[in-house]
Amino acid sequence: xxxxxxxxxxxxKEAKAYARRRxxxxxxxxxxxxxxxxxxxxxxxxxxxxxxxxxxxxxxxxESWPEIxxxxxxxxxx
Numbered sequence: 001x002x003x004x005x006x007x008x009x010x011x012x013k014e015a016k017a018y019a020r021r022r023x024x025x026x027x028x029x030x031x032x033x034x035x036x037x038x039x040x041x042x043x044x045x046x047x048x049x050x051x052x053x054x055x056x057x058x059x060x061x062x063e064s065w066p067e068i069x070x071x072x073x074x075x076x077x078x
Contacts, residue, residue: 005030
């Protein structure tokens with residue numbers, strides 16, 4: 001597949017020199033660069049970030065789940 005890409009002349013010059021030193025076509029340098037960039041992230045997935053939903057309940061010493069529940073829901077209709 002053919003593709004037209006714009007890039008800084010200095011980058012193209014460097015890529016051509018790199019290809020010449022390795023004895024490979026410029027096309028292969030571009031393909032390898034694209035593969036490296038794409039392999040940085042897991043494929044088909046966006047990174048999941050869990051939002052911080054913690055609450056500051058203050059210093060509490062509780063001994064049972066009902067006490068924890070009461071503290072969490074205090075002021076919310078219970």
